[in-house]
Amino acid sequence: MGFKKPIKKKNTFKYWIGQLHLWLGLISGLFVLFLGLTGCILAFQREIEDTVQTYRFTETQNKPLLAPTQLKAIADKALPNKHAHSVTYQPGRTTQVVYYDLVADYYYIVFVNQYTGKVLKVKNMADDFFRIIIMGHYYLWLPPEIGQPILTTATMMFVFLLISGLVLWWPKSKAARKQRFTVKLKSKWRRLNYDLHNVLGFYITFIALFIGLSGMVMGFQWFAKSVYWVSSGGRTMNVWEETYSDTTSLAKLSTNAAAADQLWAKFLKEDPTFKGSIDVHIPEDEKGAIEIAKNPDPSTYWKADYRYFDQHTLKEIEVKHLYGKFANTSVADKLIRMNYDIHIGAIAGLPGKIIAFFASLIAASMPITGVLIWVGRKKKKANPTKPLQTTP
Structure with a gap:
């Protein structure tokens, strides 16, 4: 009579996590690959431009x-x-x-x-x-209202894949734990591919989570508002809105251009040794306000100090949204402000960009190694080994 191996009882929770991981990975794979590769290209954009574009x-x-x-x-x-x-x-x-x-x-x-x-x-x-490349990375070269939701949804799937992958990777014992942290380079290609997917995936999980979640903040307004609500202790995020001058004022200067020059000169005089960047926004008409943004660290964006002035009176206009005076920003304001710098790794300087580059590169490889694992398992099921035979 034939002897069959005993069927192992499935862990129902891990089984369904595995199924979701598989199918969401197949659905979002091409988008994750695309976002990872374009993210790698954009990681050192500023450094490359500064090297090859001498007119800067x-x-x-x-x-x-x-x-x-x-x-x-x-x-x-x-x-x-x-x-x-x-x-x-x-x-x-x-x-x-x-x-x-x-x-x-x-x-x-x-x-x-x-x-x-x-x-x-x-x-x-x-x-x-x-x-x-940025237009592709943000919008897939489609109209923003179409491309951005597609890529942000794929990013949301990727965030789930990171979490579910961690659940599936988690070792059951100390013996298994030793194997989960090392890529066996001399093993056969299927085992090597499996290790590349699981081990490298584990090492980038937390960095990739920051990249993915910050991408969702940029892509979904509801998610950005939720992050702000949680980090602020229940406050609603004030959306950026245009700032206007008082056109009814009797004390008007000759032109808005003269007003912009006066404010710029005042800012320079107040801090003549300032080494950062100064942006001067000259209004197009008599309704617009003059905006002057001082950024002490031009390698990032989150520390910029945004000031708004009435072009007719030079009186400063206070704003309620988070892109105002840096000194007035809350913890939640700073978190949203630094979101882009987190996304590209600039928040941690050049080392952060290097880490973000390799995390994006590995993330781009995940769909490829994942599909190879899936194809290998399908082939294995299609060609099962014969059951062991015993003498009757």
Whole structure:
């Protein structure tokens, strides 16, 4: 008579976690692969641009800087029929006059020497390599209202895969624990692939969770508001809104341009040794407010101090949203502000970017190694070994 191996009783919880892990992995796999690879490309965007784009730098000189409106006028001639969004100063770097309009759908940067007024580069960001990759990473090169929900949903699935993978990976005993932390490089390819999926997946879990969750904050407003609500102890997040000047004021200055120059000069005088970046937003009409943003650490974004002023009276306008004075921000405000810096690893400087790069690279490999495990198991089921025979 034949002898069959006893059937092991399945752990129902782990079984269903495994099924969800499998099918959500198959559904989101291509998107995770895409996000991981594009994330790797974007990890060192600033460092690569600074290396190959020499026009970004202008040596600091003992000369007076041209005012924002002067640089804007020069840039306007180089790029006519567009509205300047901001003028950015940073010691040692060329001043950037940014032209951006969401409705008209254009984005240009004019690089102007802040001492001589010479135009060094007019850059159409629609043709910029990294900008193209960003549009894919954020929107899959589709309209934002279509592409962003698709990729953010895939990111949400990836977050579940990380958690469920940790549950499936968790060793039952000390003996099993030793095997779960090491990739056996000399083993057969199936075992090697299995280790690459499980062991490397474990090592990146916590870093990848930060990357995935921060991606969800950017992609889903409901998730961003939920994170804010939890981190603030039940407060509602105030959404950013446009700030306006008082057009009914009798005490009006001659032009909004003159007002922007005055405020910029005042900021420079208050802190002449400031080494960070200063953005000056010149309003397009008499309704807009002047925004000046000072960032003490231009390698990140979350510490920027945003100030708003009435262009007619120069009176400061207080705002309720989280993109106001840095000194007034709460813990929850800071958490949302630093979300992008967390996402790309910049929150921890260059080491953080390196970690984010390798975490993204390994995350991109997870769908590939996962599919190979699944295919291997299907083949094994299709060709079962013969049962052991005993003498009757």
